Amino acid sequence: MKPEVSIIIPAYNESDRISGPLASILNFISTAELNAELIVVDDGSSDDTAKVAENAFAAAPDISTTVIRYEKNQGKGFAVRTGLLAAKADVALFTDADLSTPIEEMSKLVDPIQNGEFDLTFGSRALDRSLIGTHQPWRREQGGRVVNFIIKTMSGLQFSDTQCGFKAFNMITFRPLLDVMTIDRFGFDVEFLFVASYHKLRLNEIPVRWDDVAGSKVSAVRDTRRMLSELNQIRRNAKTGAYDLK
DSSP: OOOSEEEEEEESSOTTTSHHHHHHHHHHHHHTTOOEEEEEEEESOSSSHHHHHHHHHHTOTTSEEEEEEESSOOOHHHHHHHHHHHOOSSEEEEEOTTOSSOGGGHHHHHHHHHTTSOSEEEEESSSOGGGBSSOOOHHHHHHHHHHHHHHHHHHOOOOSOSOOSEEEEEHHHHGGGGGGOOOOSTTHHHHHHHHHHHTTOOEEEEEOOBOOOSOOOOOHHHHHHHHHHHHHHHHHHHHHTTTSOO
16 A cells, blocks of 8 residues: 655664664554655664664564665765655655654644645744754754854745754655755755745745754764855756756
């Protein structure tokens, strides 16, 4: 039976903490009796992330599960695109491996797509900060505000939070756009939203519950520099017609 929702988890060196989130998602799918598939994309991990995921999936044989692994680390954006391209459902959700946004928030994003209201919905930490349980350290939180200002200025996207790792897609309208995406790493979220907006898809930013989880691989200095470079790449792509569908 074709799943109604595909859940994608990009993972890189997550063997120490992915088993708990996977168990939570599998339990949620089972308890809610969802017709869903769960896909883990191991982005060239040097640890046994893929094996941990396979072991977790073996405990839930009645749920459709897949582990995709490739040897070379390609970046989170590449991993998410790989998972989306493998998705069988017409609606797909990607969530970070740490489940900083609880999987129970999924309906906030998926329902509006299934109801035909939007093509792309994405979680936001900024629209309602009362939903944040555990905050990031003050310096990182302020740095996030600066990065968001830069994103707004350079991309023209007037959203409050483009970087929350909790996004859902109407795959009928969004899948064709994956062919023109070029950003493999930190700026892929912005490119997803930019290209979707460029092609007049209906986007909606939705406040979700969120907790900071220790173990983030984001580096403020390195990834801010990378974001600037990738924002410039997005602007060049738009000017040269690289985002036009052939």
